[in-house]
Structure formats: C-alpha cells, structure tokens
Amino acid sequence: MADTKFPTTLKETAWCPGCGNFGILGAVSEALEGLGLEPSQVLFVSGVGQAAKAPHYMAGNVLNTLHGRTLPTATGAKLANADLTVFAEGGDGDGYAEGGNHFLHALRKNVDITYLVHDNQVFGLTKGQASPRSDPGQVTGTTPQGVSMEAFNPLATAITLNAGFVARSFSGNKEHLIKTIQAGIQHKGFSLIDILQPCITFNKINTFKWYRSRTYDLNEDESYDPTDREAAWKRSWEWDDKIPIGVFYKVERPTLAEAHPALEQGALVKQDIAKESIKKLIEGFAVK
Amino acid sequence: MKTFSIRIGGEAGQGLVSVGNILLQAITEEGWYLFSHRDYESRIRGGHNFTQFRLSTEPVHTWEQKIDVLVALDKVTVDQHRQDLKENGVVIYSPEIQGKTIDEPNFVAVPFIQVAEDLEQPKVMANAVAAGAIWALLDDDLGVLHTIFAAMFSSKGDDIVEGNKKVSQAGYDLVREALDEREKPTKPEQVAERFLIAGNPALASGALAAGVKFMSAYPMTPSTGVTEFIAGHAKECAVVMEQAEDEISAMNMVVGAAYAGVRAMTATSGGGFALMTEAMGFAAAAEISVVVIDAQRPGPSTGLPTRTEQGDLLYGFGMSSGDFPRAILAPGDPVEAFYLMGHAFNLADKYQMPVVVMSDQHLADSYETVEPFDLDKVVIDRGELVSGEEAGADYKRFALTESGISPRLLPGNGPGLTVAAGDEHDEAGHLVESAEERLAMMEKRMAKMKLVEEEALAPVVFGDDDPELVLIAWGSTKGALRETVGILQEQGKKVKGVHINQVFPFSKELEPILNGPGTKYVVESNYSGQLQKLLGMEFAWKPDGSVRRYDGRPLGPDYILERLEGGMQRG
Ligand SMILES: Cc1ncc(C[n+]2csc(CCOP(=O)(O)OP(=O)(O)O)c2C)c(N)n1
Ligand code: SF4
Ligand SMILES: [Mg+2]
DSSP: TOOOOOOSOOSOOOOOOTTHHHHHHHHHHHHHHTTOOOGGGGGEESSSSSSGGGGGGGGSEEEEETTTOOHHHHHHHHOOOOTSEEEEEHHHHHIITTTTHHHHHHHTTTOOOEEEEEOOETTTTTTEEEETOOOTTTTTBBBBBBOSSSOOOOHHHHHHTTTTTEOOOOOOHHHHHHHHHHHHHHHSSSSEEEEEEOOOTTOOSSHHHHHHHEEEGGGGGGTOOOHHHHHHHHHHOOSSEEEEEEEEEEEEOGGGGGGOOOOOOOGGGOOOOOOOHHHHHHHHTEEE | OOEEEEEEEEEEEETTTHHHHHHHHHHHTTOOEEEEEEEEOOOOOOEEEEEEEEEEOOOOSOSSSEEEEEEESHHHHHHGGGGGEEEEEEEEEEEHTTTTTSSTTTTTEEEHHHHHHHOOOOGGGHHHHHHHHHHHTTTTTOOOHHHHHHHHHHOOHHHHHHHHHHHHHHHHHHHHHHTTOOOOOOOOOOOOEEEEHHHHHHHHHHHTTTTTTEEEEOOOOOTTTHHHHHHHHHHHHEEEEEEESSSHHHHHEEEEEEEHTSSSEEEEEEHHHHHHHHHHHHHHTTTTOOOEEEESSSOSOOSTTTTTTOHHHHHHHHSSSSSSOOOOOOOOSHHHHHHEEEHHHHHHHHHHHEEEEEEEEHHHHHHEEEEOGGGGGOOOOSSBBBOOOHOOOOOOOTTOOOOSOOBBOOTOOOOOOOOOEEEEBBTTBBBBBOOHHHHHHHHHHHHHHHHHHTOOOOOEEEEEOSSSSEEEEEGHHHHHHHHHHHHHTTTOOOOOEEEESEOOOOOTHHHHHHHHEEEEEEEESSSHHHHHHHHHHHHHHOOOOOEEOOOSSOOOOOOOOOHHHHHOBBB
C-alpha cells in the first residue's frame, strides 16, 4: 500500500472507527491502482453524507457537490470531458431518496460512469433516520413506530430500466469489492454498484455479522447468466437469509455520448469553437 | 415617427402563425423596419391569440396599443380589439366567421375560406387570402408575396404555388374594391443590411458565439426557444444540448460540465429557476462558472405561462442561500441579448461565479429589425486558467489571492488535482470547520465582488442631459422607454431615459443620475416595484413615482404615457 498512487491516508477521516466506509475507501484505491490509472485522470463526484466524504480522503479530482445531485453533476462532467474516468459516489439516502429521480434517469441515459452507493440502510450523517433502504419495521428517530413502507430495491429498478451493469458488493469482502469496481469501470456505460456498508453507530440491525452471514457471490455459480434479464430481476429480490452479491445483470447499450454528434470529435473540452458554422448561422438572420 | 400597426387575432392552430410568417417575411423583404410581438394563450388549439406587426421606415423598438388594421380570424377579435383602432383604421373580417356582415365604415368583408373554395383551392389557403387582403393596405402589387409563396411551397409543386398566388390576389382585390384611395404607409427607399430576430434566438446565438459548449435544460415557456435553438444547431456548432429530467438535474449537469472546463449554460423560467437555485449556490461555493437564462413570465407559481412580467428580479437577486458573488444582466433588445450573453460568460469565467441573464416573454418572442451582429465584437475571456505544468503537483484550487480569484486548473491536466466542494473548504478544496479557515475562504470569495462591481455595465441613457423628468427602466422595457422619451421630447419636455442592463451589481454611474436633476420615475413590469426596491437598497434612494404593469401584457409607450399623465402611484 505504501507506494500506491491512490493513498487513502492523506487526511484524517470524519468516520467512526470500524465503519464500513473504510473498506470501500481501501477497495476503491486498490481497484484504481490495479488498473494503472493516474489520480489526475480520475474524477469523483460525490454528494453529501458520511459516504460522500470518501473522495476527500484519497488522491483524485473531486467535485463534492450537493446532497442527491451526484448523478447529473457527474453526467455533465463526463459529457464535457470524456477522457476522465468518472465516478459518482454517495450514500443510499443521497442516491435513492434525494436523488431518486436522477437515479431513474441516469439508468436510462447510460452515461459512461461508475456509481458507487455506500448502502448502510440509514441516514448516517444526520444521525440514523430511516433511508429508502431501511427494512420495514426499523425504528429510527423519524420512524418511532417503525418504517411503514417497502424498502427501495435499486437493483430491481436498474434491471427494469435495462441499465448496463448492475452489481452489489459488500464492504466486508474486499476482494469481491475490488473486482466489482474494476468490472464497473471497464464496462462501457452506466455501472451501478450498490455496496452493503455497515453503519456501526446507527444501524444495529444490518451489522457486519448480519451481512457476512447472509451474503454469497452469485457469480460463483457458473450456470448464472448475467445477460438473462428476467432471471437477474428475480434474483434481485432475494433478501432474507441469503443475500446475493456480484454482477446481477450486464448488457451493452449505446452510451449517452453516442447520442451527441459533437462528441464524435473527442472530448468536448478539447474542441475549438465552430467559428465558421456559427458565422453562417448568424448570417441566416440577415434580411435580404 | 410614423408607424403602421397591424393586429391579427385568431384561435391557436387556426393559421394565425402562417399568416404571421408570411407577413413577417414580406414586410422585411420590402425593407420596412419591424417590431412584432405575440400575445397568446397557454394552449395548442383554440383560445384567443394575436400577433401584431408594427412597421416604419425608421427603426421601431416597441409596440403601440393603437392599430391601423385589425384582421379577425376568429369571432371575438372584432369586439375585443376594435377600441384600439386608430381613427380611420380598417377591420378585415370574414362574414362566415362573424356569422353576419358588419355594415360600418372601414369594415371590409373577406370570406377567407369561401374565397379559396370559390377558386377551387383547399381551405388552408384561407391564410393566403388573408395575407393578400392585408397586403392591399401596404403595397400596390403582390410581387413580394408571390416570391414568398414560391419559396415556401415550391417543394409541394407548382399547383400549390399558383393556387396561393391566385387566392391572395382575390383577397387583395376585395380590399382594393372596398377601399380604393387609401393612403398607404411610406415605403422605405434605401435599405441597409439588417437582421430580423427575436430575443430567444439572439440569446442562443450570442451564447454560441461566446463559445458555449454545453447546455442542459428542461422545457419551460418562454425559455424553450433558446433550448431548441441550441439543440437544433448542436451538431454543426459542436455543442452538447442534453434535455434533463428536471431543472435540478439541468443545473447540476451544467455545474459538472463547467467544472470540467467548458462554457455551460441553462435556460428556464420562474418555477424552473426556483429548482435551480440550490445548485447555483453550489456553483458559487465551489467557484464554478455557470450562466443561467431566466425568461420571466408572470408568477407566482406557473402564473400566466405565455405572458410577460419582470417579477423575478428580487428572487434572482437572492438566487440561493448564503452570501456569494453574483451578477445579473438584463438585455433590453435582441442586440443586447446577443452581446450580453458573451459578457455573461466572461463574467462567469473571470469571477468563477453564477451569472443570470434575465429575459422575459416580451423580449424572448418579439421580433425586431436590428443592425447586423458583428462576431468580431464578441471577445472571449476565460479568466485565469493555469496549465498542468504551471499548477504543479501541489496545486490548490482555492489558493488565497489578493484579488480573490484562484487560478483554475481544469481536471485531467494534472499532476495537480482539482478538488472542489460546496461545504466550506481549505485552499486545496478539502472540508474544514475552523472559524479561521471559514473567514479566509468567505473573504476570498467576496473579494471578487469588488471587481465585479468595478466592471458593472453603465446604464444606457437617452434624452436630455438636464432633465425635468427621468424615467428609469430595466430589461425588455428598453424599447418602450426609448419611445416614450422621444414622444415627450417632441412635446417639448426635457426628459431622460435610463435603461439598466446590469441589475446587479449596479454601475456606480447610476448614483449621480439618481441624485441628479429631474423628477424620477421607475418603470417596470411587476406589482411591487422590484427594481425600485433594489435601487433603494443599494443607493438608499427613493424615486418620486413609479409606473408598473402586472397584467401580463408588455409595457408600451401608450401605457407609460397614460400613467404619467394620470398622476402616478407614489414610489
Ligand atoms: C438538500 C439537503 N437536504 C438535507 C440535507 C441533510 N443531509 C445531509 S446527509 C443526509 C442523509 C445522509 O444519508 P446517506 O446519503 O445515506 O449518507 P450516509 O451519511 O448514510 O453515508 C441528509 C438528510 C442536505 N445536506 N441537503
Ligand atoms: S455514522 Fe455510521 S456511516 Fe457514518 S461514519 Fe459512523 S458508522 Fe460510518
Ligand atoms: Mg446511508
């Protein structure tokens, strides 16, 4: 770890000792190092929350934006500079509550970015309130009678919208997480990686032990076909004694960049102003 | 100035637009100066709408309430608008639509559809009948209409072109027979090169000329014209226009693209602007250069979707939570719209802050004959940028400087890293909480405001230097203001008109005007006098009176003069 280009010890973190976020930070660093990337080629667009602080603790370009707005911001950055490897990163509240509409449309748009969701099933930073990922019945500061509604299923939603790369991993399974992040980066198009991340302070139900005893790698079963959308969708509902991790679904679809003719000439930020075309266009206002 | 105004009223989807387009072209091809505005309802079919054309041999910058010709394509036009006819004004109507003939002087019956059908042409050619009838009041032959029909319909075949010519001749003849010896508006002699353009395409082309590379927006009247214009030219101009799922997304995409280094913008109207404000505050905190067009319409809420007002000024001024540098520009006509877009991008880039360009429906949709735009006058200043080499490995995005401007390294040009955050941060962009660091960063950001203030655009001033009356206006009211000043001067009054095209921060040059000679009136399109309030706040100043309009219709000289005469609301 000492000579990595992506050191994770640059700053003192604001996380509780033992938090699941540390595992994710380390795995991201190793995944990038493993792919031979340079920090200046990588951009992390993160939101607001405990999870969203992660990019500040590692080398890389960072745009630490608003709560819930990582996806449109990352989309704009990627469309402007396709040469950057772009991540969106944040918590489950950030992505699935405040940013829920953006999440739906990012799945449709298929912009070529990797979305890392630290899924601790609560709002950490605001001290433990229910998130869309909290299971029914969970008692929190804002749900003293217990969460009344169904948990949001990001994987099923992503598969329904035919997202290109839909995966789940676990912050307590470093090897799996590194492998999944690298596959997400290499996938051309939008990659969703929902990462089970124990919040040891505010979530006393979904603990390291709870996840560890339930998770299994679905890709170890060679008969599992991640291109079978229906099977993937069905599997995405498995959430009881057994919780699958791995790549649920994978499909190649045209990316958002391909919808924009301007991007055929390469990264937008490197292109000159189309002076001749603009001159012609303006002359079109002339009255004969 | 002698002007001639034609108002055509009708239902949406009824050919109003086609007749309007034919006239717009014909009038400009004949060399007249034109100001044309629309008044329409928020629906695709039906309702009552009108388009007005005001032409002259001299430049015209606004509309007039009184009209020379009223053309009724629906039943309600005659009753709703006849009170606006000038003395001896003409009404062209169709007995088949009206359900009766109107036996009054200067009412000319032209059964638009029947004329077309009698000549064995399809009903849609009623539009050409109407165009021919109107043209009889403007010109002695139909040559220019024929040329336009040929250009419009040649792809549909000679029959269609000939049919249009024939029916327009019939419309023309009916009017000529009824009103033979009428005086027609003077025809222009020498025609200088000029543009015919509305505010929306002027803003959009101004942005393109300034090098905008990225736009994201969510459609909302009356801003959509900008969005569709950029989308329509994105390919040849090498621009990305991405329709967002909502305005929150649009603004955040723009932020992301601007951070990555391209000139980026969005366009919206009141409610959409409201959704963007959080991200505008983020842009301010993270010192990201963004440009937002707010095409105002009457609020609150969705208000009157297709009409005009200047009611967002104080909201736009507030813009987002907290204190931060900002600028608001308010072009008054298509020429200013074109050049001020470039200025908006320069301000945004130089001071790394959000800049709002406030338009409104009246500016957005009104066509005006203007001097040609000069691309050589568009200067692009991207502000302080550093290369990867200059920045070095220890680059700090928010380095404390005397000016408050921290040179930008665009991400991807490392070894240096560009770290930016909306939470308070240190020079390197990482999150901090200490009071000292907060003070340093806040003061660094706000220091930029001094430079923004120094660069504020001086007001555009017309009229007398030593006035007894001073009229102060902003944004799209410019044309009405200029004409009002001209009319009062002709009446022997000493009047000055002051048009403010940068409404925040104000130019220091306003101070001696506000405190100088003359009775001062603030003229604006909103209920509460928002410009007046802002001027009061910035200059501890109060006018002597005000003229305000908030019925969703544009200010014009008639309205302003009437209020000035009738004793005004006090300021
Ligand atoms: C617009 C807005 N609303 C609310 C907040 C307050 N807030 C900050 S983080 C957060 C939720 C955090 O939950 P999550 O995204 O799951 O991140 P975690 O802290 O659990 O990692 C909230 C509600 C905010 N910053 N901005
Ligand atoms: S509150 Fe929870 S998520 Fe946040 S740092 Fe502590 S353990 Fe981690
Ligand atoms: Mg969370």
